[in-house]
Amino acid sequence: MGFEQPKLNLSPRVSDEIRKTTCYMCACRCGIDVHMKEGKVAYIEGNRDHPVNKGVLCAKGSAGIMQVNAPSRLRAPLKRVGERGSGEFEEISWDEALQLTQDWLEPVHKENPEKLAFFTGRDQSQSFTSFWAQGFGTPNYAAHGGFCSVNMAAGGIYTMGGSFWEFGQPDWDRTKLFMLFGVAEDHDSNPIKMGLGKLKERGAKVIGVNPIRTGYNAIADEWVGITPGTDGLFILSMVHLLLKAGKVDLNYLAQLTNAPALVDNTDGPNKGLLLRGQDGKLIVIDRKTGKPVAFDSKGITPDLAATYKGHRTVFQHLAERYMSDKYAPENVARRCGIAAERIRAIAADLARVAFDESFELDQPWTDFRGNKHKTMIGRPVSFHAMRGVSAHSNGFQTCRSLHLLQIILGTVEVPGGFRFKPPYPKPVSAHPKPHYKVTPGAALDGPHLGYVQGPDDLCLKEDGSPARIDKAYTWENPMSAHGLMHMVISNAYAGDPYKIDVLFMYMANMSWNSSMNTGGMMKMLTDKDENGDYVIPKIIYSDAYSSEMVAYADLILPDTTYLERHDCISLLDRPICEADGAADSIRWPVVEPDRDVRGFQSVLVDLGARMGLKGFVNEDGSAKYKDYADYIVNHERRPGVGPLIGFRGEDGKEEGRGKPNLDQMQSYIDNGGFYEIHVPDGANYYKPWNVAYQDWAVKIGIYDAPQPYLFDIYSEPMRKFQLAAEGHGDRQPPEHLRERIKETLDPLPIWYAPFEDENVDTSEFNVHALTQRPMAMYHSWGTQNAWLRQIHGQNPLFVPTKIWEVNGFSEGDWARVTSAHGAIVVPVAHMAALNENTVWTWNAIGKRKGAWALDEKAPEATKGFLLNHLIHELMPEKGDGMRWSNSDPVTGQAAWFDLRVKIEACEAPDECSPELPPIKSPVGQGPKDLAWKVGK
Amino acid sequence: MTTLPKTTQKKLGLVIDLDTCVGCHACVVSCKGWNTENYGVPLSDQDAYGADPSGTFLNRVHSYEVQPESGPAQLIHFPKSCLHCEDAPCVTVCPTGASYKRQEDGIVLVNEDACIGCGLCAWACPYGAREMDQAAGVMKKCTLCVDRIYNENLPEVDRVPSCVRTCPSGARHFGDLGDETSEVSELVAARGGMDLMPELGTKPVNKYLPPRPKDVIPEFDILAPYLEPVAKTQKGFLGWLDKALEKI
Amino acid sequence: MHPAGSVIVFTVASGLGFGLLTWLGIGLPEVRGWVAFWHYALGFSLAGGGLLASTFHLGNPQRFLMAFSQWRSSWLSREGCLAVAALAVLGLFAIGKIFLEANWQVLGYLGAILAVLTVFATSMIYAQLKTVPRWNHWSTPALFLLLSLSGGGLLAAQILPSMILLALAGALQLAAWLSGDGRFESRGTDIGTATGLGVRGIVRAFEPPHTGNNYLLKEMVHKVGRKHAVKLRLISFALMILMPLGLLMISGTALMVIFAVLLHAIGTFAQRWLFFAEAEHVVGLYYGKR
Numbered sequence A: 001m002g003f004e005q006p007k008l009n010l011s012p013r014v015s016d017e018i019r020k021t022t023c024y025m026c027a028c029r030c031g032i033d034v035h036m037k038e039g040k041v042a043y044i045e046g047n048r049d050h051p052v053n054k055g056v057l058c059a060k061g062s063a064g065i066m067q068v069n070a071p072s073r074l075r076a077p078l079k080r081v082g083e084r085g086s087g088e089f090e091e092i093s094w095d096e097a098l099q100l101t102q103d104w105l106e107p108v109h110k111e112n113p114e115k116l117a118f119f120t121g122r123d124q125s126q127s128f129t130s131f132w133a134q135g136f137g138t139p140n141y142a143a144h145g146g147f148c149s150v151n152m153a154a155g156g157i158y159t160m161g162g163s164f165w166e167f168g169q170p171d172w173d174r175t176k177l178f179m180l181f182g183v184a185e186d187h188d189s190n191p192i193k194m195g196l197g198k199l200k201e202r203g204a205k206v207i208g209v210n211p212i213r214t215g216y217n218a219i220a221d222e223w224v225g226i227t228p229g230t231d232g233l234f235i236l237s238m239v240h241l242l243l244k245a246g247k248v249d250l251n252y253l254a255q256l257t258n259a260p261a262l263v264d265n266t267d268g269p270n271k272g273l274l275l276r277g278q279d280g281k282l283i284v285i286d287r288k289t290g291k292p293v294a295f296d297s298k299g300i301t302p303d304l305a306a307t308y309k310g311h312r313t314v315f316q317h318l319a320e321r322y323m324s325d326k327y328a329p330e331n332v333a334r335r336c337g338i339a340a341e342r343i344r345a346i347a348a349d350l351a352r353v354a355f356d357e358s359f360e361l362d363q364p365w366t367d368f369r370g371n372k373h374k375t376m377i378g379r380p381v382s383f384h385a386m387r388g389v390s391a392h393s394n395g396f397q398t399c400r401s402l403h404l405l406q407i408i409l410g411t412v413e414v415p416g417g418f419r420f421k422p423p424y425p426k427p428v429s430a431h432p433k434p435h436y437k438v439t440p441g442a443a444l445d446g447p448h449l450g451y452v453q454g455p456d457d458l459c460l461k462e463d464g465s466p467a468r469i470d471k472a473y474t475w476e477n478p479m480s481a482h483g484l485m486h487m488v489i490s491n492a493y494a495g496d497p498y499k500i501d502v503l504f505m506y507m508a509n510m511s512w513n514s515s516m517n518t519g520g521m522m523k524m525l526t527d528k529d530e531n532g533d534y535v536i537p538k539i540i541y542s543d544a545y546s547s548e549m550v551a552y553a554d555l556i557l558p559d560t561t562y563l564e565r566h567d568c569i570s571l572l573d574r575p576i577c578e579a580d581g582a583a584d585s586i587r588w589p590v591v592e593p594d595r596d597v598r599g600f601q602s603v604l605v606d607l608g609a610r611m612g613l614k615g616f617v618n619e620d621g622s623a624k625y626k627d628y629a630d631y632i633v634n635h636e637r638r639p640g641v642g643p644l645i646g647f648r649g650e651d652g653k654e655e656g657r658g659k660p661n662l663d664q665m666q667s668y669i670d671n672g673g674f675y676e677i678h679v680p681d682g683a684n685y686y687k688p689w690n691v692a693y694q695d696w697a698v699k700i701g702i703y704d705a706p707q708p709y710l711f712d713i714y715s716e717p718m719r720k721f722q723l724a725a726e727g728h729g730d731r732q733p734p735e736h737l738r739e740r741i742k743e744t745l746d747p748l749p750i751w752y753a754p755f756e757d758e759n760v761d762t763s764e765f766n767v768h769a770l771t772q773r774p775m776a777m778y779h780s781w782g783t784q785n786a787w788l789r790q791i792h793g794q795n796p797l798f799v800p801t802k803i804w805e806v807n808g809f810s811e812g813d814w815a816r817v818t819s820a821h822g823a824i825v826v827p828v829a830h831m832a833a834l835n836e837n838t839v840w841t842w843n844a845i846g847k848r849k850g851a852w853a854l855d856e857k858a859p860e861a862t863k864g865f866l867l868n869h870l871i872h873e874l875m876p877e878k879g880d881g882m883r884w885s886n887s888d889p890v891t892g893q894a895a896w897f898d899l900r901v902k903i904e905a906c907e908a909p910d911e912c913s914p915e916l917p918p919i920k921s922p923v924g925q926g927p928k929d930l931a932w933k934v935g936k
Numbered sequence B: 001m002t003t004l005p006k007t008t009q010k011k012l013g014l015v016i017d018l019d020t021c022v023g024c025h026a027c028v029v030s031c032k033g034w035n036t037e038n039y040g041v042p043l044s045d046q047d048a049y050g051a052d053p054s055g056t057f058l059n060r061v062h063s064y065e066v067q068p069e070s071g072p073a074q075l076i077h078f079p080k081s082c083l084h085c086e087d088a089p090c091v092t093v094c095p096t097g098a099s100y101k102r103q104e105d106g107i108v109l110v111n112e113d114a115c116i117g118c119g120l121c122a123w124a125c126p127y128g129a130r131e132m133d134q135a136a137g138v139m140k141k142c143t144l145c146v147d148r149i150y151n152e153n154l155p156e157v158d159r160v161p162s163c164v165r166t167c168p169s170g171a172r173h174f175g176d177l178g179d180e181t182s183e184v185s186e187l188v189a190a191r192g193g194m195d196l197m198p199e200l201g202t203k204p205v206n207k208y209l210p211p212r213p214k215d216v217i218p219e220f221d222i223l224a225p226y227l228e229p230v231a232k233t234q235k236g237f238l239g240w241l242d243k244a245l246e247k248i
Numbered sequence C: 001m002h003p004a005g006s007v008i009v010f011t012v013a014s015g016l017g018f019g020l021l022t023w024l025g026i027g028l029p030e031v032r033g034w035v036a037f038w039h040y041a042l043g044f045s046l047a048g049g050g051l052l053a054s055t056f057h058l059g060n061p062q063r064f065l066m067a068f069s070q071w072r073s074s075w076l077s078r079e080g081c082l083a084v085a086a087l088a089v090l091g092l093f094a095i096g097k098i099f100l101e102a103n104w105q106v107l108g109y110l111g112a113i114l115a116v117l118t119v120f121a122t123s124m125i126y127a128q129l130k131t132v133p134r135w136n137h138w139s140t141p142a143l144f145l146l147l148s149l150s151g152g153g154l155l156a157a158q159i160l161p162s163m164i165l166l167a168l169a170g171a172l173q174l175a176a177w178l179s180g181d182g183r184f185e186s187r188g189t190d191i192g193t194a195t196g197l198g199v200r201g202i203v204r205a206f207e208p209p210h211t212g213n214n215y216l217l218k219e220m221v222h223k224v225g226r227k228h229a230v231k232l233r234l235i236s237f238a239l240m241i242l243m244p245l246g247l248l249m250i251s252g253t254a255l256m257v258i259f260a261v262l263l264h265a266i267g268t269f270a271q272r273w274l275f276f277a278e279a280e281h282v283v284g285l286y287y288g289k290r
């Protein structure tokens, strides 16, 4: 009896239509092909033509379909009817919601705009939300960067005019040795994976520096299980070795960095600043003539070894500092948890690859001095780092140290090295300075966030008190380029520096995983004053889902999901460029919302018009834009420069600069949702100094004029703060901060121990506690996803072998984890590939009962937990009556990873603690079973 | 046919590079998405938003820790789906003929219309590659995306399994392992591709490329010259610097 | 393996039923008319009821007819075919005995052979699985057959032969437990071969691929506590073998036999529960479990 194989239809119809838009499940912002069947989303895959992901898609991206139909989606505007935090709401109409918002905000705008604090979380429209806040006139605006990775951003920009994060990338096609510091996933998640894949394909070497060996670090050829918070020391030790061995790129340093600049040696207000000519240009000594000349003179050979009237070059200062025995491998090994031999081996390997395997590309280019080069020299060593380095209180300086390392190897913006993505490189001087001048009823005097260049740029009121609610740009953290979102609620609650009236937030889960001191945060949001009024009087919040934060607001403006609205990922913001091209993209409603929700940006456009905010109304007072889509197309930041670079000009043929084009949105849709302008050949390396690149950047509107610059190995702005702390200048820091500023704002990278180490008894709290992002989850919002929550529905605390054995743990055990601030009880699991003094867990898996339309007994709520309960936004009291924030002293970056704990075995309870009461779900609970198939 | 074809014209399968897989689960979810919407009944989820969520997936990513004799422990992410065995025990145990191995390409499939949901094939599979869908009561398994790889409604480049197309790190390769000259066969030859549980005689078509040796720290003797100090003192260093600058 | 109630009932009941029918088929005891009716009724309801129970295990029982198609390769299909054949042949034989005063002994023998083969086929469903080393052994069919025949023998009141078979079954059961306990290890399949990583060092499962549950875990990664298992083994052995033997040694009265059969049946349920619960599937290795 022969068997008949079933006849299969091998070419079934895949979909009725493909709609191309942009993923939203993380800041990577990949292009997606949304396959539609019968008007419904059937399947999502990567867009092959897209510059970011080139067709691939991560787990979250593919699971977007479960995000769009999540039962936790908010359905209509909500007005609080119960106590704050209870989750009791009534649904109201948009008319009522907008009227209420206007009633609350308009008086603030008219009388004292600083009484509005408008903060946005994982905002992908910051250039727009900040524009709105500017129009409103409040100085109190920032996005989440302050608690995220401002150290990384600022460390890079202050050192070399661009940073890792998503602002640059290794030269994946050419690098031969790649070192990765403190990265679990990062924003550039697909490109990093694609890049690692390329390295693996070529057999290039990957070294992972991370206390934890998972993910990227698991595939690293070598793993350095460093002690948290000590990367700076490890890096500077390698700098020490490389300097001693003369394995530095002297030509690169002399020509392209401020290493040959002369450090003023005269005591007084200029000590330590760099010598400048009459025209304000840096002075270097030309080796050929021995004469001081402007740094950008044609044909000079700046002398690194020069001493001019007693002023020595930056390079000499640098050599003197780092060649000190303090940085010898033997002297850092124990602290870093890395054997001295290992440090030597890695440094030697860096030297070997950078110099022995250097190569030349047959690509002539001209530098900013007008010197012509026949080739481009490649140094195939590259680095990347993220929050493992930046989320420490010494993170800014550690980032700088790492940049110092790559700069002395001459491997930034060269073939095989680290490359910027447009609109970077961009020197500090090309960034705006922070603005904070408040005028009732009028707009702020300029953009909120920027890069200070010295004490004069701090956001201080006349009386020296902080102008901003988050105390950004104050002596506590002078270079806080992204603000300090993690301090907003706590400062508003304390009325320090002042009280506010309305807290307005957008997509930030501040009562849960996004804040430090979660329990305290909930209390601050719900506490009442002696009159029985809430201490923080009014809270407006926009979320798309029933998150923990929803329960703590008085008014909810429900947002659409990412497939239901217009958006733009703009070069004015955090764009999606690649090193070889400038790119931006859009989202558009590939499905219409089936609920009474509105895109938040469109709501802001509406509110802006209702209140007559600058930028949102025409001269006659009529609304300037119909909605966000209209803004995207028609707004011009500078003449000819708008949110999108593609299809500009009346005929839609111009790129970069050009008049608004009414058909721009449709052209983007037709083009696959994005636009890309390639960096021309010959302009794609040496960008900060390359005339071809500079001209191209001007042409497409990134700069208004060429901005070549030198890398700031030595940071003058930092030195200016130090000078103030030493008593120079009019603007003086408060006494209690002088020493700290002198120490931590050193113009040359330094390492100091994370603050927590000084503040707690490290023999009692002898374990470092970290979190990592799971690749298949995005912060709090992955959990509502029926598919993803099966992968990560609970999170144990991973414990290294030593601690596992000391406590006699076995599978299924629980532990009490205590910090100087609090205690939690959580399940433990064993991990051997882990630094022996470190424990960790996945970030943001733990959920509050009642949130996200999940069952109250969901594993996320019973066996999932947050480490945030153990982390305080303030450091332990020092007995001086001051509130010392748990942040980097330079930038204010939240020091999540400084945390120290102790671990004790304990009886297994039923649930993790703290156990918090459930909040009432405003959206009910999700359905029992799913068999999601939209086509027949 | 619960009897296996004597030979198949091709041996289509996957080659998974354990040296490259970062364990991101992209392939897991992409597979879930494609196969929920395509071949057969949707991959259902039970108690989807509840206390004990579970569901059908055709591809899962495990992770293992390996403690070598010396050196630090290693961590290896390990995706696993049907290996489309040449000697597929899951096929021969099937009482209804629902499970079969395709003669033309060796893909092992379940004809859901003939499946009684007895579960025996899942018992027979050593690799945990089959999961019974709890809503439909039929056996689900990796189809090697048979409805993609020949699909004329897809552009040619996209005629690869969903998991392969999506894998961000390029750790998954698809091709004919019966053809020695195919890219996948060459990869297997070059990298020492291995079988899982070869002792069970299932002769898997899918192969795994083992992780490359890790933590092989180069002999410092070879590297030492790279760190030979140029001078003993600060002054000496300046002297060296002066000379070195002359050369550039 | 997950000890599913329906499968336990199926194997125990159909084992006893086909065992009884075997004895009846070879004419032991020689029964006719109403006596025969009750004997056959018991045999058919145990065998048929067991088969019916097994369908509760199915996701799509309405398609059961298809399960007869793959007798060339599938033991499950063979079992179905054999069972139907056995029941049909013995049905005819029984009709002859009960209603027609006829003794078509050829059918009886044929039916007995088919009944034995049915039990053998059932056992081979398990014994064939290399993935479950404990089952994958000749002792599995041997034990299934011995238990079927001894239990059936008791039901057929064939005391002496049953006692001998029961003793043999007991001995084999002990041997099967002993040898079964080490079989997983001895097959050489471990997490190292499962992952191919064993050559690099000691392999340990780190994070599972999903924190949520799934079919594999529910169905194939079932763990009984060691202590639990030992206790259950003692109980099942006492009930299934020792006590029936002891009772029958004391006396062979009908009441005693019924009592012995009941104890034996209960013991066999326990034994069968253990048969599943103690069986470890190699897939557990992937989850770091067994």
Ligand SMILES: Nc1nc2c(c(=O)[nH]1)N[C@H]1C(S)=C(S)[C@@H](COP(=O)(O)OP(=O)(O)OC[C@H]3O[C@@H](n4cnc5c(=O)[nH]c(N)nc54)[C@H](O)[C@@H]3O)O[C@H]1N2
Pocket (backbone or CB within 6 Å): A026, A027, A148, A149, A181, A182, A183, A184, A185, A186, A187, A188, A189, A209, A210, A211, A212, A226, A227, A228, A229, A230, A231, A385, A386, A387, A388, A389, A392, A770, A771, A772, A773, A774, A775, A776, A777, A778, A779, A897
């Ligand atoms: N899938 C997914 N992707 C995301 C996110 C998400 O939630 N999910 N979130 C996005 C956001 S907002 C951000 S900010 C990025 C962050 O992306 P990452 O920078 O990758 O952030 P984390 O996951 O916090 O990982 C920090 C890493 O640093 C390590 N680490 C901690 N302390 C130290 C140290 O002192 N030294 C070294 N060398 N390593 C250390 C930790 O072990 C961990 O591996 O990811 C973005 N991408």
Ligand SMILES: Nc1nc2c(c(=O)[nH]1)N[C@H]1C(S)=C(S)[C@@H](COP(=O)(O)OP(=O)(O)OC[C@H]3O[C@@H](n4cnc5c(=O)[nH]c(N)nc54)[C@H](O)[C@@H]3O)O[C@H]1N2
Pocket (backbone or CB within 6 Å): A121, A122, A144, A147, A148, A149, A506, A507, A508, A509, A510, A513, A514, A515, A542, A543, A544, A545, A546, A547, A548, A549, A559, A560, A561, A562, A600, A771, A772, A778, A779, A780, A781, A843, A844, A867, A868, A896
């Ligand atoms: N312990 C610990 N805590 C951390 C970190 C850590 O490493 N360890 N990392 C920190 C970092 S770097 C960051 S960036 C923060 C992340 O902090 P958040 O930015 O707060 O991240 P989410 O949890 O994703 O919260 C965003 C909110 O946006 C909502 N949302 C999602 N989509 C939409 C939408 O389309 N519209 C609107 N209006 N809302 C939407 C979600 O429902 C959610 O409530 O967490 C911080 N917290």
Ligand code: SF4
Pocket (backbone or CB within 6 Å): A023, A024, A025, A026, A027, A028, A029, A030, A053, A057, A058, A059, A060, A061, A062, A189, A190
């Ligand atoms: S990395 Fe994943 S979640 Fe982030 S944008 Fe890309 S596909 Fe979406």
Ligand code: SF4
Pocket (backbone or CB within 6 Å): B081, B082, B083, B084, B085, B088, B089, B090, B091, B108, B124, B125, B126, B127, B128, B129, B130, B141, B202
């Ligand atoms: S992996 Fe399992 S399901 Fe796939 S062919 Fe082999 S035995 Fe069958």
Ligand code: SF4
Pocket (backbone or CB within 6 Å): B093, B094, B095, B096, B097, B098, B099, B110, B114, B115, B116, B117, B118, B119, B120, B121, B122, B138, B139
């Ligand atoms: S579950 Fe379906 S495919 Fe598997 S053996 Fe049973 S009938 Fe065949």
Ligand code: SF4
Pocket (backbone or CB within 6 Å): B030, B031, B032, B034, B035, B058, B059, B081, B082, B141, B142, B143, B144, B145, B161, B162, B163, B164
């Ligand atoms: S080949 Fe297709 S069915 Fe198989 S694992 Fe990959 S995506 Fe899933």
Ligand code: SF4
Pocket (backbone or CB within 6 Å): B020, B021, B022, B023, B024, B025, B026, B027, B028, B061, B077, B079, B166, B167, B168, B169, B170, B171, B172
């Ligand atoms: S998608 Fe690729 S890298 Fe990610 S888990 Fe799957 S095989 Fe590994």
Ligand SMILES: [Mo]
Pocket (backbone or CB within 6 Å): A147, A148, A149
């Ligand atoms: Mo972040």
